[in-house]
């Protein structure tokens with residue numbers, strides 16, 4: 181496990197080639213399932229951050245690109 185920092189200053193970890201971003205987590209929704217860690221619960225599916233995995237960095241990068249365009 182290797183910790184590093186991405187271009188947004190967020191901590192990312194490499195788990196056997198899968199890059200995980202510790203600043204985000206995935207809920208159970210089919211779409212828009214990435215939440216920032218400042219959100220404890222998804223208001224849509226009611227998943228709680230502490231029960232859910234952190235998000236993949238590549239999906240976060242895609243999300244940020246979409247939001248900026």
Ligand SMILES: [Zn+2]
Nearest residue numbers: 207209222225
């Ligand atoms: Zn959800």
